Amino acid sequence: MSNYTEFGAEARKIMLLKGITMTELANELGVSTTYVSEIFKGTRNGTKYKERIAEFLGMHQVNGR
Numbered sequence: 001m002s003n004y005t006e007f008g009a010e011a012r013k014i015m016l017l018k019g020i021t022m023t024e025l026a027n028e029l030g031v032s033t034t035y036v037s038e039i040f041k042g043t044r045n046g047t048k049y050k051e052r053i054a055e056f057l058g059m060h061q062v063n064g065r
Contacts, residue, residue: 007050008040014057028056 004012015025026033029049039046039053046053053059 004040005042008042010059011040011053011057014059018057020057025053025056029053 014020015022022033022036026036029036029052031049035044035046036049036053038044039049
């Protein structure tokens with residue numbers, strides 16, 4: 001997960017632990033899997049979705065990560 005931002009790495013870790021796929025997360029958000037991947041890698045800002053991702057995954061902090 002070296003290509004991921006801190007936020008992306010944390011989200012992926014939680015997804016793996018909970019058995020949630022990138023496709024399932026993308027469907028929940030109503031965006032493409034590629035878009036979610038780009039948010040995790042930091043190539044897309046994703047500000048509009050980071051809070052929703054954190055909430056869906058039960059992450060404790062978002063704070064710009």
